[in-house]
Amino acid sequence: xxxLFRDFQSANSEQSGPGLAATISPIAPPNxxxxxxxIYKDSNVATISRDVAFGLTKSAHAAxxxxxxxxxxxxxxxxxxxxxxxxxxxxxxxxxxxxQSDWLRVYMAWxxxxxxxxxxxxxxxxxxxxxxxxxxxGKHLRTFAIKADASAGSNGNxxxxxxxxxEDIAGDFDRNKNLEDAARxxxxxxxxxxxxxxxxxxxxxxxxxxxANLQFKTYFKLNSISxxxxxxxxxxxxxxxxxxxxxxxxxxxxxxxxxxxVIKFLEEDYAAAEENLLSALRMCHRSATRNxxxxxxxxxPTRLLTSQLLPSPELLSPYxxxxxxxxxxxYAIRSGSLSDFDSALTEGEPEFVKRRIYLxxxxxxxxxxxxxxxxxxxxxxxxxxxxxxxxIRVDEFGTxxxxxxxxxxxxxLENDEVECLVANMIYKNLIKGYISRAHGMxxxxxxxxxxxxxx
Amino acid sequence: MSAAADGSGPTTKATVSDSTDSSTLKxxxxxxxxxxxxxxxxxxxxxxxxxEDSEVPPGSEGGTTHLWEExxxxxxxxxxxxxxLKEELAKVKGQK
Numbered sequence: 001x002x003x004l005f006r007d008f009q010s011a012n013s014e015q016s017g018p019g020l021a022a023t024i025s026p027i028a029p030p031n032x033x034x035x036x037x038x039i040y041k042d043s044n045v046a047t048i049s050r051d052v053a054f055g056l057t058k059s060a061h062a063a064x065x066x067x068x069x070x071x072x073x074x075x076x077x078x079x080x081x082x083x084x085x086x087x088x089x090x091x092x093x094x095x096x097x098x099x100q101s102d103w104l105r106v107y108m109a110w111x112x113x114x115x116x117x118x119x120x121x122x123x124x125x126x127x128x129x130x131x132x133x134x135x136x137x138g139k140h141l142r143t144f145a146i147k148a149d150a151s152a153g154s155n156g157n158x159x160x161x162x163x164x165x166x167e168d169i170a171g172d173f174d175r176n177k178n179l180e181d182a183a184r185x186x187x188x189x190x191x192x193x194x195x196x197x198x199x200x201x202x203x204x205x206x207x208x209x210x211x212a213n214l215q216f217k218t219y220f221k222l223n224s225i226s227x228x229x230x231x232x233x234x235x236x237x238x239x240x241x242x243x244x245x246x247x248x249x250x251x252x253x254x255x256x257x258x259x260x261x262v263i264k265f266l267e268e269d270y271a272a273a274e275e276n277l278l279s280a281l282r283m284c285h286r287s288a289t290r291n292x293x294x295x296x297x298x299x300x301p302t303r304l305l306t307s308q309l310l311p312s313p314e315l316l317s318p319y320x321x322x323x324x325x326x327x328x329x330x331y332a333i334r335s336g337s338l339s340d341f342d343s344a345l346t347e348g349e350p351e352f353v354k355r356r357i358y359l360x361x362x363x364x365x366x367x368x369x370x371x372x373x374x375x376x377x378x379x380x381x382x383x384x385x386x387x388x389x390x391x392i393r394v395d396e397f398g399t400x401x402x403x404x405x406x407x408x409x410x411x412x413l414e415n416d417e418v419e420c421l422v423a424n425m426i427y428k429n430l431i432k433g434y435i436s437r438a439h440g441m442x443x444x445x446x447x448x449x450x451x452x453x454x455x
Numbered sequence: 456m457s458a459a460a461d462g463s464g465p466t467t468k469a470t471v472s473d474s475t476d477s478s479t480l481k482x483x484x485x486x487x488x489x490x491x492x493x494x495x496x497x498x499x500x501x502x503x504x505x506x507e508d509s510e511v512p513p514g515s516e517g518g519t520t521h522l523w524e525e526x527x528x529x530x531x532x533x534x535x536x537x538x539x540l541k542e543e544l545a546k547v548k549g550q551k
Binding site for chain 1: 494495496497498499501502503504508509510511516521522523524525526527528536537539540541543544546547548
């Protein structure tokens with residue numbers, strides 16, 4: 001246990017939040033793989049409190065006052081940590097011997113630790129430079145809860161929680177019991193940060209986005225994305241006395257913007273989704289390939305709808321999975337081949353549905369159709385004055401749609417069907433013009449017949 | 456054994472590292488065959504970084520416009536589908 005107190009002292013004298021957080025890490029550092037064992041075997045249930053209190057006092061400054069709230073608080077925290085370490089070592093040991101690990105016990109012990117830490121903040125003993133301690137507690141609380149749920153599932157006959165969207169409603173009532181419980185604790189941590197009224201330089205508000213992100217991750221995992229709105233509401237209610245976003249660590253902000261972007265995407269507020277995802281992309285660490293890939297998975301369908309922009313091969317090439325998913329769609333849209341679009345969408349359907357982007361991508365069919373009709377217009381030639389023909393026969397469009405959708409030998413479309421599709425295009429402002437039914441003509445605007453496409 | 460150095464510990468996703476060397480991160484993230492199960496954002500190995508280490512460093516925003524292209528394509532006359540379309544359109548026009 002010496003190592004614990006030594007690290008505690010040095011983190012305190014340097015006021016290093018990450019250093020202090022490392023003292024309660026459930027993972028041994030690479031340079032001291034036996035750290036957890038060493039801490040655990042150095043005490044026992046009967047003496048742990050006393051051992052910790054003694055260790056802390058001994059290594060503290062000589063002129064210490066009694067009773068000392070800081071010593072008392074850390075005694076409680078490190079005692080809880082000691083119990084958690086015991087549970088972790090037992091679970092890992094069982095895992096190595098291929099027997100049943102008790103992750104529920106780990107979760108419960110870690111929850112005790114988390115509660116001790118929350119108490120230490122709310123009673124004002126821990127200052128805001130120690131916030132990484134709170135992060136460490138929250139982050140692992142969530143992962144241990146997930147492990148506890150997973151092992152409960154594989155243990156009994158409940159369904160294993162794979163994070164899948166397809167859920168057996170009847171069978172999984174208690175499937176996420178521990179994660180739901182953890183969500184409540186994490187919510188208290190978030191409240192602890194956001195409701196701190198102390199002056200900014202010593203406020204816990206600096207932990208706000210980290211905790212919000214942890215909540216987002218938890219709610220996404222629980223598939224209760226609507227709960228994220230409570231978090232966003234709480235934040236927007238407090239923006240007046242909050243530090244500007246740009247002064248927070250980038251890891252907090254990029255993660256936050258990603259989740260807000262996805263939430264807005266799912267609410268079909270594509271303009272806000274685009275804004276958030278774009279700034280997440282720009283600010284993201286460039287070696288964090290997986291995260292850039294996740295941002296792009298939502299940004300590509302978003303931009304298709306908002307700005308009608310498609311990703312270039314260069315943008316997707318570092319991400320083979322995305323390139324594989326999106327490239328066929330991109331080619332189909334650009335060429336106006338509806339049948340290629342349909343088959344690309346069907347081909348990628350399982351992945352698209354899992355990412356929740358299927359419905360948005362499906363709307364890209366309009367852009368594909370627009371490009372097809374635009375080709376008809378471009379191919380229609382010019383009148384005597386050398387101006388492009390703006391009256392296109394409905395059956396010319398019909399031919400193009402038949403070809404694009406059904407191939408050369410496909411069945412012809414009724415003019416009514418074609419008119420309906422064109423009317424939709426006009427309604428969606430993808431085409432400017434009107435249909436003259438009497439003449440079987442589509443009369444296109446002389447300027448900007450296909451808005452935003454340069455003709 | 457307390458394990459966990461190789462990431463097989465209690466929390467494989469947790470990266471407790473104060474290393475600023477980002478190349479190690481890249482190595483860990485070899486693309487798998489399919490997109491992974493969920494769309495959970497990963498923890499960054501560092502808390503904060505210099506603007507120059509961002510995906511789009513400040514000042515180079517203009518250099519990224521080519522990464523997004525317009526959704527239509529004007530110069531595809533050689534493409535099979537376009538050719539076919541022209542032939543078919545010529546046929547309809549010929550009918551009247």
